[in-house]
Amino acid sequence: MTTDKIAHATILLVDDDPSTLLLASKPLQDQGYTVLQAPGSAEALRLYAEHPRPIHLVVTDIFLPPPGFQLSVEKNPYPRVNGLEMVERLLDKKRDIRIILMSSTPGPDLQSRGLIREGLPFLKKPFTSDALLTLIRDTLAGPPATQGPTKPSAPGKGEVEWVD
Template sequence: MPGDYVLLSVSDDGCGMDRETISHLFEPFFTTKELGKGTGLGLATVYGIVHQNNGFITVESSPGRGSTFRIFLPRLSGPPTEGSAVEQVPLRGSETVLLVEDEASILELGKMLLEELGYQVLAAGGAMEALELAERNPQPIHLLLTDVVMPRMNGPELASRLALLRPRMRCLYMSGYAEGLADRGLSREMNYLRKPFTMTDLSRKVREVLDRRD
């Protein structure tokens, strides 16, 4: 595509991919990993984020020779528009949040952001750990903030199980692939936070769900 772009290139020296695998690479829920080892949403999420920002991504790979991903993002020119660098003030709280995310780096980041906003955080790396935390912690849990797609038990299934233990607990789903929500029995009108999100996005959505009158 013609234009002025910034290039981000990432390469590895792994096993590489054949043409058939590459043709499905950015499809949601496609994965070459063993059952329970991956969700197949990582590259679909990357693809969505790049296209949201008017960019594109290319892949070069062959079996036994590794892979190279190139991300092209439009280069901005001229001064920033007024207010573009002004971040809205995050909304704070003090409630207890049960955070469930199977990606360790995202779990740690989410915990850090929520604690920075003043919340008490119970962090779980999966649905089974979340159930154990809910069962053994006597204090009220005000909000379940969970990823939608996880191994063994997905977010909606976890929410249904936890509703039996904590019927007054609110629920907020997060996902990097909005188009896959319908396949999981969800809609965009439900309590939903799209990845990636800023601290302000997170703070406002959490308060929206917690402060809503049923």
């Protein structure tokens, strides 16, 4: 992204903790970013699909509220899924998006469990405003996230898929 676009980027923050949304939004707004907030994946997917202007960066918690039970014949286009599944759905819709994953669990622990997507920046919570702003600037200036498999290609090997 160009320097001008970086300065006026729209950022979607996704976290079920209202204090994290508040603490992350304030310094971003102070720097001139447009900040959108979503408390879960369903709200984030809907906002991403329906927002009238481009969303340049998504900063999401990896652990989001679990799916709820739903009786419906139709498939829900905006289901409650974990942060990684939400990232995959966003990448399926738009390939030139930038994404930052965040969690209070250390990155190496997440990697050892296969819960972090390679190639995506990671922000450990709690974080400082400076750490957040630096990572956001670097991510916006860098290349977009790439699409690629994050799950084993053979289904049914002990993985559970939530359907909403």
